[in-house]
Amino acid sequence: MTDRELEIKAVRLRKRLLQLIHYAGAGHTGGDLSCLEILLVLYNRILRIDPANPRDPNRDRYVQSKGHSVEALYVVLADRGFFPEPELESLCKYKSRFIGHPTRKVPGIEMNTGALGHGLSISVGMALAAKMDNAPWRVFTLLGDGELAEGSNWEAAMAAAHYKLDNLVAIVDHNRLQITGPTRQVMCTEPLADKFAAFGWTVRAVDGHSIPALTEVLTQPPVPAKPTCVIADTVKGKGISFMENDPKWHHGVPNANELAAALAELDAAEARLLAGS
Amino acid sequence: MFSAAAQARLAQLGLQPGRPNLDEYSATLIELARADRNIVALTSDSRGSGKLWPFAHALPEQLIEVGVAEQNLVGIAAGLAACGKKPFATSPSCFLTARALEQIKNDVCYSDVPAVLVGISAGVSYGALGSTHHSLHDIAALRAIHNITIIVPADNFETREAVRAAARAQHPVFLRFGKAPMYNLHSPATRFEVGRAIMLRDGSDVAFIATGETVVHALLAAAELAERGLTARVLSMHTIKPLDTQAVLDAARRCRAIITVEEHSVHGGLGEACAAALIQAGVHVPMRIVGIPDEETVTGSQADVFRHYGISMEGLAETAETLISAI
Numbered sequence: 001m002t003d004r005e006l007e008i009k010a011v012r013l014r015k016r017l018l019q020l021i022h023y024a025g026a027g028h029t030g031g032d033l034s035c036l037e038i039l040l041v042l043y044n045r046i047l048r049i050d051p052a053n054p055r056d057p058n059r060d061r062y063v064q065s066k067g068h069s070v071e072a073l074y075v076v077l078a079d080r081g082f083f084p085e086p087e088l089e090s091l092c093k094y095k096s097r098f099i100g101h102p103t104r105k106v107p108g109i110e111m112n113t114g115a116l117g118h119g120l121s122i123s124v125g126m127a128l129a130a131k132m133d134n135a136p137w138r139v140f141t142l143l144g145d146g147e148l149a150e151g152s153n154w155e156a157a158m159a160a161a162h163y164k165l166d167n168l169v170a171i172v173d174h175n176r177l178q179i180t181g182p183t184r185q186v187m188c189t190e191p192l193a194d195k196f197a198a199f200g201w202t203v204r205a206v207d208g209h210s211i212p213a214l215t216e217v218l219t220q221p222p223v224p225a226k227p228t229c230v231i232a233d234t235v236k237g238k239g240i241s242f243m244e245n246d247p248k249w250h251h252g253v254p255n256a257n258e259l260a261a262a263l264a265e266l267d268a269a270e271a272r273l274l275a276g277s
Numbered sequence: 278m279f280s281a282a283a284q285a286r287l288a289q290l291g292l293q294p295g296r297p298n299l300d301e302y303s304a305t306l307i308e309l310a311r312a313d314r315n316i317v318a319l320t321s322d323s324r325g326s327g328k329l330w331p332f333a334h335a336l337p338e339q340l341i342e343v344g345v346a347e348q349n350l351v352g353i354a355a356g357l358a359a360c361g362k363k364p365f366a367t368s369p370s371c372f373l374t375a376r377a378l379e380q381i382k383n384d385v386c387y388s389d390v391p392a393v394l395v396g397i398s399a400g401v402s403y404g405a406l407g408s409t410h411h412s413l414h415d416i417a418a419l420r421a422i423h424n425i426t427i428i429v430p431a432d433n434f435e436t437r438e439a440v441r442a443a444a445r446a447q448h449p450v451f452l453r454f455g456k457a458p459m460y461n462l463h464s465p466a467t468r469f470e471v472g473r474a475i476m477l478r479d480g481s482d483v484a485f486i487a488t489g490e491t492v493v494h495a496l497l498a499a500a501e502l503a504e505r506g507l508t509a510r511v512l513s514m515h516t517i518k519p520l521d522t523q524a525v526l527d528a529a530r531r532c533r534a535i536i537t538v539e540e541h542s543v544h545g546g547l548g549e550a551c552a553a554a555l556i557q558a559g560v561h562v563p564m565r566i567v568g569i570p571d572e573e574t575v576t577g578s579q580a581d582v583f584r585h586y587g588i589s590m591e592g593l594a595e596t597a598e599t600l601i602s603a604i
Contacts, residue, residue, distance in 0.1 A: 057361065104388060111359060112388040115379055121349045122384055125356020125364075128341060132317070132362070152380075155349035162344075 065119020117150025161200025208232030370396025417545025480508030
């Protein structure tokens with residue numbers, strides 16, 4: 001799949017996840033929109049996974065520590081064929097397996113997450129399991145920048161370096177906003193790159209909305225004996241003018257008019273991409 | 278731990294001293310881990326208190342040290358368990374089940390990975406070190422979390438069997454151990470089954486339903502009561518969850534009164550679990566819950582604390598007599 005095709009897919013999946021959140025009446029819109037390209041690159045270019053065999057013991061593992069951005073994960077998994085896409089219309093409905101945070105009931109999801117500050121420790125455990133077995137598979141996790149105020153992340157960051165887990169990649173969705181407002185004002189986690197470097201990690205920065213840049217950084221081999229942190233600069237609410245950089249869209253749900261306006265913007269963006277291809 | 282009178286009863290019953298359940302845990306885990314390289318011990322700077330130095334020396338590749346970081350201990354254990362390993366995350370129960378409760382709830386139980394959580398030096402094992410080091414909440418906290426088996430062995434036999442059962446389990450298990458040497462309570466023919474109480478003695482005036490390191494005291498109290506013409510059933514309720522409800526109901530139907538005994542807060546532990554089972558079955562029987570009351574725990578060794586709160590041969594016999602005499 002070309003960069004352009006993935007870019008078009010990103011626009012289409014943005015439309016779909018906004019529709020799903022609208023139908024469900026619930027969702028974490030802003031963070032979904034900030035991490036979508038990261039997920040698309042992981043699931044289309046990086047992770048060694050087989051939707052027909054989602055429990056293959058030799059698969060790469062992905063743990064979504066920022067579990068609230070589950071709608072983005074669901075649409076990407078559906079697009080890759082882990083389950084029939086129309087099932088997503090049951091999102092958050094009575095007895096649905098598509099809960100408002102990641103659940104192993106859904107094929108392709110490794111762990112139940114949603115409480116913040118859990119995914120990195122779990123990922124360290126997975127990476128240790130691979131090391132103990134001399135297995136080649138790798139572990140990827142997606143962290144929120146607001147989430148990094150949870151102290152458990154730094155326990156895990158220490159352990160990842162201590163055990164030289166070069167089979168572990170932690171991506172930070174660095175959108176600089178959390179539910180209350182700018183992360184710098186709520187509880188400053190900066191300088192993030194320096195913090196991870198001081199904990200013994202290789203740190204790489206990337207434009208978290210650029211398909212080619214994400215592909216390039218995630219295909220770089222790790223520095224031996226060091227875990228890798230990729231700080232992906234993103235925009236919360238990316239792609240919808242009135243949602244970008246506004247914390248009210250952390251878990252804002254678009255009403256019918258807002259959905260129509262958002263879809264119109266995305267239709268225009270898709271038309272531009274198609275015209276350019 | 279035992280008064281002179283209680284020591285005489287131990288001799289009379291022919292009970293032989295064993296070792297601390299933690300030592301039995303360590304020895305059993307080494308035996309299992311030698312045969313299965315997927316078994317991994319995790320410690321949070323707790324290999325000494327967990328008696329896991331022998332494991333560390335024998336199987337260094339199967340021991341993971343996380344330092345003083347209980348949340349990370351449990352999160353890492355969950356990740357290992359999700360990838361085919363059988364982790365035994367071993368840490369003082371006071372820290373394991375409080376500091377890392379959210380990891381237990383979400384990463385282990387909700388994600389349903391076959392991790393084993395081993396709460397060591399539980400209850401008031403740390404005695405005079407104070408409430409920071411006591412775990413009188415752990416059973417209550419874990420009982421309210423779906424999808425975890427809770428086992429509190431009373432002696433070395435129950436410990437060995439519980440560790441083996443935990444190693445085979447496909448779902449989360451919590452094992453709770455104290456650090457005092459334990460008397461061997463069971464005959465060689467005894468069968469251990471998770472979720473099934475073991476009857477150590479039968480009688481009809483009172484039933485002691487006890488768990489963990491309190492069971493021996495209940496057994497001694499039963500012998501003491503026999504001298505006074507009262508017969509007592511004694512159950513070792515090693516599995517708190519799932520509770521052997523049938524054994525509780527049978528005891529209530531067969532005996533005139535029930536006394537539960539636990540090294541835990543009287544809130545949310547074995548006693549309240551039994552009371553809920555009885556009331557909901559419509560079985561009404563005089564009952565006392567013996568445990569640590571809802572107050573700042575008295576200072577002292579485990580033996581001092583037990584004696585202070587009536588977890589002793591003398592204390593339990595007196596509680597039984599008082600309860601029965603009022604019927």
